[in-house]
Amino acid sequence: MFETFFQNSTKQALTTYDQIVNQINALEKDFNTLTDIQLQDYTSQLKVDLRKGTKSEDQIIIESFALVREATIRVLGLRHFDVQLIGGLILHEGKIAEMKTGEGKTLVALLPTFLNALSGQGVHVVTVNDYLARRDAEYVGQVHRFLGLSVGLIQENMEFSERQANYSCDVIYVTNNELGFDYLRDNMAFTLDEIVQRPFFYCVVDEVDAILIDEARTPLIISGPSKAPTQKYFRTTKLADTLRKDIHYSVDEKNQNATLLEEGLAFCEQALGISDLYNVEDPWIPYILNSIKAKELFVRNTHYIVNEENEIIIVDEFTGRTMIGRRWSDGLHQAVEAKEGLPIQDESQTLASITYQNLFLLYSKLSGMTGTAKTEELEFEKIYNLQVIPVPTNRSIKRKDFPDLIYKNQYLKWQAIANECLEMYNLGRPVLVGTTTIEKSELLAALLTEYQLPYRLLNARPENIESESEIIAQAGCKNAITIATNMAGRGTDIVLGGNPKSLTLSIFQKFISCNKSLVILSKKNQFVVVSFPDYVKTYDQALQYIETNPDCSTDLSEDLETNYNQIYEEKKEIATSSKLTVQQLGGLHVIGTERHESRRIDNQLRGRSGRQGDPGSSRFFLSLEDKLLRIFGGDKISSLMQSIGLQEEVPIQSTFLNQSLESAQKKGRSLLFRYS
Secondary structure (H helix, E strand, C coil), rough: CCCHHHHHHHHHHHHHHHEEEHHHHCCHHHHHHCCCCHHHHHHHHEEEEHCCCCCCCHHHHHHHHHHHHHHHHHHCCCCCHHHHHHHHHHHHCCCEHHHHHHHHECHHHHHHHHHHCCCCCCEEEECCHHHHHHHHHHHHHHHHHCCCCEEECCCCCCCCCHHHHHHHHEEEEEEEEHHHHHHHHHCCCCCHHHHCCCCCCCEEEEHHHHHHHHHCCCEEEEEEEEECCCCHHHHHHHHHHHHCCCCCCEEEECCEEEEEHHHHHHHHHHCCCCCCCCCCCCCCCHHHHHHHHHHHHEECCCCCCCCCCCCEEEEECCCCCEEEECCCCCCCHHHHHHEEEEECCCEEEEEEEEHHHHHHHCCCEEEEEEEEEHHHHHHHHHHCCEEEEEECCCCCCEECCCEEEEEEHHHHHHHHHHHHHHHHHHHHCCCCEECCHHHHHHHHHHHHCCCCCCEEECCHHHHHHHHHHHHHHHHCCCEEEEEEEEECCCCCCCCCCCCCHHHHHHHHHHHHHHHHHEEECCCCCCEEECCCCCCCCCHHHHHHHHHCCCCCCCHHHHHHHHHHHCCCCCHHHHHHHHHHHHHHHEEEEECCCCCCHHHHHHHHCCCCCCHCCEEEEEEEEEECCEEHHHHCCCHHHHHHHHCCCCCCCCCCCCHHHHHHHHHHHHHHHHHHHHCC
């Protein structure tokens, strides 16, 4: 009954948006006839009308959206689809637009940010990492600049003056981390001159579920030095190695917690030579529990990596990226350092702290977009008062989602995954394999090496992250096998047949990185060699260096662009031909190697296939030893397999089991949200 009610309300809302979209489309011919100067003057007039109060935002929304669509066509060569206009309307109303992967959410954000920026109060576009913030500011930010708005960008290593200048712009691209820490620093400032941010007005959150749900309770902390006795961790680490699970302590994997049992308490007191672990003046219990957690719940190459400087770097379980500079609180980070035998850094005390949940509730109007928000609809409604509205796809989805295959153990599962990769490779279909940890991605890589299959590996290791966008962009090529840890917020679409632009840029990047120079063919049919300093690593940086270097001729930048265009056209022709072949073969095949605690993460992986009406398929391979199945009844399923006499190598394929898994994911998600 409730499902029918929500479906009807969504249909009614979409009908209303369709009427507004028709009005926007009706203005398209009028704006098409205006010159660039007239479009910019139109922006100025809208600003005047809005600031004088002669018109409200709702009265100029149709003109604003039509104006941005026309500017986007002229600047980027892209035209907003009608469904993208609907997404923009939803965001302007302070709601969440659920748009599938590949539907162009980056372009959608241009529409409401332009309209709300006209008031001059500053609009924030929040992304999950520096790369996406910089890419969006430089690329789609051109449209705002063309229309006369200023565009700011906040990056990790910016100086105070740069931050202050960028936050004063009309549209600011920033990561959730930088936004939060700048807010804390502003609240610790002694004078107004030390503040960089303006009052929070309107915000569009990209990957809104990752930021407002997954990291909702994550505290952002500015800390100072503390004199806690860090040497205790070496003793408790040795002690934790001696203690035995279920004899001295118990572990609750669901809630990520550990508890000392009676026998463990007595053992620890005797080993440490003390009478009370909970002594207020000299407590040992938090150190012991942290050491047990580090031993049982935090795994190297899953939850963290150790870099070349012998530092513990946390790996974000939702995006698969490293979080440099982040440390676990309450002594847990020190416990992990002691476990790995690394120098223990001093503990710190909290000087200022805020959670993302409280931070984003400060906005006068909050909105967001993602490909997977419906699964978290209740949390959005209850905590942020945000309604989730699914936006129809521009073209119907043709992807086939096959039922999960469940194997008795990990060995059989990984063998089946490798065989599936081999089968797809022989067919010529591109394969994207999503793994949950670095360790498992490298396990599969080793298996594929044994099978003599070529592959590209993308995980949190620094050497792999550098070429992230190029790896993902080429994952749709014929015979391509791509292994990636978590696909949330990658920001690059997988184009069947390959992405010619990305491939062309990577050719220049590799040449510059290897040779620190470029060989450019000039208009006079002569080869000119240009050497670059170390900071030049990309095509754009090379072009900028040539344009600003007095030693280079004025025509050389045009020659470089001509060379780029020639290579691009060659790659485009190859990619177009390859796309037709890959489509006929069935498109991109996505393989999931484990169910995530959040069903939404699984959906994000699936969503990489079947974009914009392309064919595709997906399948998850599971084992009864996987964490989710093990916690939520893997033993019962194993007993069932034995009782009915199933052979070990034969997987279970059951709609009922799939429903049980989804139920387990809901329970796990609820617990994670409750206790995080």
